[in-house]
Amino acid sequence: MTWSLGSKRGAPDGLWMKCEACDNLVYKKVVEDAHHVCPECGFHFRISAAKRIEYLLDDGSFVEHFSNLESVDALNFKGQKSYKDKLLKAQKNTGQREAAVFGTGAIAGQKVVFGVIDANFIMGSMGSVVGEKIARGAELARKEKLPFIVVSGSGGGARMEEGILSLFQMAKTSAAIKRLQDAGGIYIAILTNATMGGSMASWASLGDITIAEPKALLGFAGPRVIAQTVRQELPAGFQTSEFLLDHGFVDMVVARKELRQKLISLLRYTCREMPAFVKQSGRHTSKVEAPKVVSR
Numbered sequence: 001m002t003w004s005l006g007s008k009r010g011a012p013d014g015l016w017m018k019c020e021a022c023d024n025l026v027y028k029k030v031v032e033d034a035h036h037v038c039p040e041c042g043f044h045f046r047i048s049a050a051k052r053i054e055y056l057l058d059d060g061s062f063v064e065h066f067s068n069l070e071s072v073d074a075l076n077f078k079g080q081k082s083y084k085d086k087l088l089k090a091q092k093n094t095g096q097r098e099a100a101v102f103g104t105g106a107i108a109g110q111k112v113v114f115g116v117i118d119a120n121f122i123m124g125s126m127g128s129v130v131g132e133k134i135a136r137g138a139e140l141a142r143k144e145k146l147p148f149i150v151v152s153g154s155g156g157g158a159r160m161e162e163g164i165l166s167l168f169q170m171a172k173t174s175a176a177i178k179r180l181q182d183a184g185g186i187y188i189a190i191l192t193n194a195t196m197g198g199s200m201a202s203w204a205s206l207g208d209i210t211i212a213e214p215k216a217l218l219g220f221a222g223p224r225v226i227a228q229t230v231r232q233e234l235p236a237g238f239q240t241s242e243f244l245l246d247h248g249f250v251d252m253v254v255a256r257k258e259l260r261q262k263l264i265s266l267l268r269y270t271c272r273e274m275p276a277f278v279k280q281s282g283r284h285t286s287k288v289e290a291p292k293v294v295s296r
């Protein structure tokens, strides 16, 4: 095929890609240099767990934990494809055993427990192993007194192939995060496109600080389902990061390239006297004292 710059009929292998949001052809190298963000419209492309680790953590600091956990097909689930086949395919495509990759690492020298849910693995849906890793990550953060940071990419919500076993994970992850927070720990949730369903309704929405990437779709049921159920036209930008920021559900919308710097400032603020965080953040222990009444 002959190829000329600006043609929109197709892209030659490897050099150019089409932005799924604005339809523009963009030079791959430019997209990669921008941490996989479209230079034309700012769309944040889906990235792997390895890229997240590279972009957010200090070089070479990540040590994976719980890597031996692997999903089993307890229900012998068969849809169009069997769950076993889906798992094998996802493992082959991503080179990971599961969607969740958790471990310890450092951000500008501050040790953290860090996890990422890779949307390339069965849409980042939460089965028993994803839930277990989130819960163990929160437990590790509590025991080691480290900040807990999770990047979600869970468009698939709870993993339907595991049925009720995946729904159990909602309670388990929420409880583990609550124990961390009750102990004075800090949990920073980074929500990326898309984070939905059972993930959003549990661990993803429990951050002490909730950061979202721009224009991410974040919610429980999808907008189409809601529109059909309530039979109303939904407001513009419904369930996007920016909409949820306006309505107080997320604390900040941060572009991917600025995310590491933002985490550095937040960690400095919350863990002022690192490495022990317990008494520094004050978030969970501070109480508003009633004004004293002075009688004269």
Ligand SMILES: [Zn+2]
Residues within 6 Å of the ligand: 019, 020, 021, 022, 023, 024, 038, 039, 040, 041, 042, 043
């Ligand atoms: Zn674009």
